[in-house]
Amino acid sequence: MTKASEALPNAFSIYALEARFEFIRTLRMPSFAIPSLLFPAMFYLLFGILMASKQGGVKASTYLLCTYLIFGAMGPGLFGFGVSVAVERDKGWLKWRRAVPSLAGAYFVSKMLMAMGFAFIIFLELALIAATLGGVQLTLLQWFLLLLITLFAALPFCALGLVVGTLVNSQAAPAIINFIYLPMAFLSGLWIPLTVLPKYIAAVAPVWPSYHAAQIALKVVGADSGVPLWQHLAYLAGVTALMLYAAIALWSRMKLK
Amino acid sequence: MMNTDTVLKPISPILAQLQNVSKKYGAVTALNGLNLSVHAGEVLALLGPNGAGKTTAVSLWLNLLQPDAGAVTLFDLAASTRAARLRVGVMMQAADLPDTLKVCELIELTQSYYSKPRDKTELYAMSGIAELLQRPYGKLSGGQQRRVQFALAICAHVDILFLDEPTTGLDIDAREAMWRSVRTLVDSGVAIVLTTHYLEEAEALANRVVVIAQGQIVAEGSVEAIRGRVAVKSIRCVTKTSAEIVRTWTDVESAVLKAEMLHIQTIHAEAVVRQLLEADPDLSQLEITRAGLAEAFVQLTKEQ
Numbered sequence: 001m002t003k004a005s006e007a008l009p010n011a012f013s014i015y016a017l018e019a020r021f022e023f024i025r026t027l028r029m030p031s032f033a034i035p036s037l038l039f040p041a042m043f044y045l046l047f048g049i050l051m052a053s054k055q056g057g058v059k060a061s062t063y064l065l066c067t068y069l070i071f072g073a074m075g076p077g078l079f080g081f082g083v084s085v086a087v088e089r090d091k092g093w094l095k096w097r098r099a100v101p102s103l104a105g106a107y108f109v110s111k112m113l114m115a116m117g118f119a120f121i122i123f124l125e126l127a128l129i130a131a132t133l134g135g136v137q138l139t140l141l142q143w144f145l146l147l148l149i150t151l152f153a154a155l156p157f158c159a160l161g162l163v164v165g166t167l168v169n170s171q172a173a174p175a176i177i178n179f180i181y182l183p184m185a186f187l188s189g190l191w192i193p194l195t196v197l198p199k200y201i202a203a204v205a206p207v208w209p210s211y212h213a214a215q216i217a218l219k220v221v222g223a224d225s226g227v228p229l230w231q232h233l234a235y236l237a238g239v240t241a242l243m244l245y246a247a248i249a250l251w252s253r254m255k256l257k
Numbered sequence: 258m259m260n261t262d263t264v265l266k267p268i269s270p271i272l273a274q275l276q277n278v279s280k281k282y283g284a285v286t287a288l289n290g291l292n293l294s295v296h297a298g299e300v301l302a303l304l305g306p307n308g309a310g311k312t313t314a315v316s317l318w319l320n321l322l323q324p325d326a327g328a329v330t331l332f333d334l335a336a337s338t339r340a341a342r343l344r345v346g347v348m349m350q351a352a353d354l355p356d357t358l359k360v361c362e363l364i365e366l367t368q369s370y371y372s373k374p375r376d377k378t379e380l381y382a383m384s385g386i387a388e389l390l391q392r393p394y395g396k397l398s399g400g401q402q403r404r405v406q407f408a409l410a411i412c413a414h415v416d417i418l419f420l421d422e423p424t425t426g427l428d429i430d431a432r433e434a435m436w437r438s439v440r441t442l443v444d445s446g447v448a449i450v451l452t453t454h455y456l457e458e459a460e461a462l463a464n465r466v467v468v469i470a471q472g473q474i475v476a477e478g479s480v481e482a483i484r485g486r487v488a489v490k491s492i493r494c495v496t497k498t499s500a501e502i503v504r505t506w507t508d509v510e511s512a513v514l515k516a517e518m519l520h521i522q523t524i525h526a527e528a529v530v531r532q533l534l535e536a537d538p539d540l541s542q543l544e545i546t547r548a549g550l551a552e553a554f555v556q557l558t559k560e561q
Contacts, residue, residue, distance in 0.1 A: 028357035092352035099319040101342035
């Protein structure tokens with residue numbers, strides 16, 4: 001008979017392993033990986049390069065690079081939490097995780113890191129398209145800032161996804177997430193600049209967190225609307241905190257199936 | 258086969274305990290002041306009809322539920338503590354693992370949670386998953402998934418294992434192999450809590466059976482003792498006398514014709530046999546057996 005553990009397993013190595021496997025297993029899910037990794041690049045190619053070459057040129061390609069980076073960063077967070085949490089709860093994996101000595105924190109952190117990992121790949125795709133086909137020229141600092149913004153832009157959407165994932169069942173989750181993801185991206189001016197869209201859409205746009213993330217990215221290339229950075233950051237922080245608060249409350253009441 | 262008459266050594270320490278535990282779901286009482294202990298080196302089989310409370314009892318130990326009243330302990334620790342969880346292995350019903358992870362990855366991940374992972378070669382041999390390691394979990398058959406779940410339950414050196422219907426979906430060879438591994442673990446002092454509908458499994462493995470009905474223990478003891486609690490005997494024979502007629506006789510619980518054989522359940526086997534011989538002196542292949550655990554279990558829960 002074994003005695004109680006003398007040496008606890010290293011928490012850091014558990015987190016690292018969970019994050020690695022979370023990334024690998026989502027990468028192997030075509031229904032997740034293909035839309036997350038291909039759609040932003042395809043849309044950018046279509047709207048940001050092909051259509052911009054007729055109208056707006058490099059300036060338009062640069063502007064849309066920023067907004068499509070945010071569009072790319074939204075997906076993995078929303079789907080990685082919104083759909084995965086619902087599915088993993090309904091299939092009983094969360095129940096199993098509670099019975100074994102897994103770390104609850106590692107579950108969330110691994111999903112956050114997965115979303116950031118996907119955002120990183122999306123950044124590389126879009127940056128490559130922009131720099132080659134789009135002729136977008138930025139300084140090294142600008143590229144680096146855009147990368148940083150893309151990675152962190154995933155986090156508010158992780159929190160939003162988590163709220164959905166704890167609320168709805170696995171059948172409803174993909175539809176609901178898509179219903180949030182696609183309209184919000186459009187209404188924030190991520191696909192087509194707000195200046196081209198009807199005025200009332202532009203007027204309501206500051207409600208959406210994705211609008212503020214895009215404004216921060218646009219600041220890097222000097223194409224934002226001129227509102228101070230701290231206001232965008234404060235709004236995003238506020239939305240994220242509110243979502244996390246709701247998610248924690250919902251999580252503790254959530255029935256493990 | 259394990260000796261089911263094994264007398265429990267009173268010195269075996271208690272590893273898991275439910276003390277006066279009650280649990281309600283709304284107006285429905287799932288457990289009603291249940292007391293239950295699991296000792297080192299024993300296989301405790303929890304039997305009972307669906308909704309009797311056995312799943313609730315196990316869920317308390319598995320950190321999935323909180324009791325309304327009473328104490329739930331593992332190794333004298335609260336079931337929710339990490340120190341307790343580190344010494345527990347679990348195989349659940351309806352708990353799917355991530356489909357796109359390979360078996361070897363699931364093993365690596367689960368082993369990382371524990372402080373005393375089992376040697377991989379030993380683990381693969383005990384669970385029979387060596388040829389499945391590179392396959393994604395979602396691509397496995399039901400029986401193969403069951404074997405992987407068993408491997409995860411025993412992937413570390415734990416003190417107590419909770420196995421819920423461990424061999425459903427397994428073929429005979431795989432089932433026998435899993436039983437052998439369970440016995441090896443028990444011999445090394447591991448306690449097993451087995452919930453099963455599959456009574457042959459309880460008969461093959463358990464040295465103590467607890468029958469739960471309506472949130473309370475209605476019978477407890479060795480497989481032999483539980484069987485003895487029920488006086489029912491089975492009579493089988495080939496006879497011209499029809500089941501319909503036999504059913505009208507006193508003390509006959511049931512009589513059915515299965516594959517030319519008349520199967521009779523009764524508590525007065527001698528009297529019924531006498532009647533059978535009077536009715537049909539040419540009857541053949543007469544057999545009288547004591548009830549199996551299945552019959553005993555049905556009888557005990559019916560009394561409630």
